Amino acid sequence: MLANQGSTAKIVRPTTLRESVLERILELIIIGSLKPGQHLVENELADNLGVSRQPVREALQLLSGEGWVDLRPGHGAYVHSPTVEEADQLLAVRTLLEAESARLAARNPDKSGVSTLRDICLRGLEACVADDVDAAVAANSELHTAVVNMSGNRVLADLTSQVARRVRWYHTPVARHRGKASWEEHAALIDAIEAGEEDVAADIMRRHTEHTRQSYLESRAQHPEVEPPAPIRRRRPRAVSS
Amino acid sequence: MLANQGSTAKIVRPTTLRESVLERILELIIIGSLKPGQHLVENELADNLGVSRQPVREALQLLSGEGWVDLRPGHGAYVHSPTVEEADQLLAVRTLLEAESARLAARNPDKSGVSTLRDICLRGLEACVADDVDAAVAANSELHTAVVNMSGNRVLADLTSQVARRVRWYHTPVARHRGKASWEEHAALIDAIEAGEEDVAADIMRRHTEHTRQSYLESRAQHPEVEPPAPIRRRRPRAVSS
DNA sequence: TTGTCGTCGACTGCCTACAGCATACATTCC
């Protein structure tokens, strides 16, 4: 009976076709089935997903709004081709946004919010010592989300989540968590928020996210598996015929 | 011959119908022809603009990505209804982003960029003493854009422009420029950027945008013309018949 | 061999049409 009721009273949206198409395409991009720079032919996607072109088109329009695909009028949609430079800039912006979130969260910390943070932190640490990487990653993003929400600035929260989603794309080849040290930083952050020390909280968060940025860059330097920009192929190589 | 060549080598895009529809709808929203909370019926828009529903739908999808309209699956598109709280948050985020832009611009200031800034600043000041409000406003946004571009962080620039566009929406009822004082702040900002004084530049920009935020809030307090959320009407009141 | 032009194929952009759904009104029952 409670199956469909999200804990946060999320609206049970009448999931339209274009929404599910959007999510499936997004998943294909994230797992790498659709490669950066690849031309997304509407008919192919429609056939593969078993729908008509229309919902595919609309899903692509929405995805372009989130920076996942680039629309070239008259040419169609291409999977956004990430560069190291862009990843760096994205992580820099994330640092900026999240540090401000931490500052605002510390400006008026509420009891329940802080205790939520502690719960998540505890879970993350447990997952960490249990070597459950997936759970640790989940707890990590959950904690960051919780902090942004505590900021009370919804615009900031939306923007951050938007940026964070794109960052996740770049995280794929990176080691996913930095172990116990990361959670100690988290704990310190929560302390600062609870104590209302704005500058300290912002600084911890800034250094924390800056750290992941650095490790991303290093990892990227070691594995420069950057794909060439975009081999634009509109026709597939003709099969031997005649 | 140079008619179509923008100064910044902008691509001459093969303007599609949905693009022009998007711009026309956006204009209608900005000038207030389409009011906050209003239900955007696709057929009506299509008829009024002389196109079919398809490009209208796609334009609405794109507009939703920029926060101008809200899509409710199964219900259609509604003009985003701005609240004072959201405006405040938006302006706060803009302050954050632009201050960082100024910091980055000051980190490595290039000669040509700085001279461009000075040109714009001069024009703005001239427009100001000539009491040409429109020109002053234009110069103002041009200058801010130039600073963001000098930051060298394209993600930051994109995000800022996105936020700034939405902020413009809230500026409508506000006094549009603060006169000479504003341009003196601009001049000081440019000096700081040229001298490479990151902290100073960031601080000037922060206070500068914070000032406009304060004046917005005050103006809003005096003219609390906030519309009621959204009187959702899907059928127009039936005409007296029979 | 290299540059230019014509042809062809494929894909996008747009239009029209239909089905499903949500809302508002009218009617009936308690």
Added chain:
DNA sequence: GGAATGTATGCTGTAGGCAGTCGACGACAA
């Protein structure tokens, strides 16, 4: 008289289809 249900209507979501357009390939000429 009030509430619940049936019915009508307008709108959205989706499908299918057609024309325009862009790029690639091949032929021809220099």
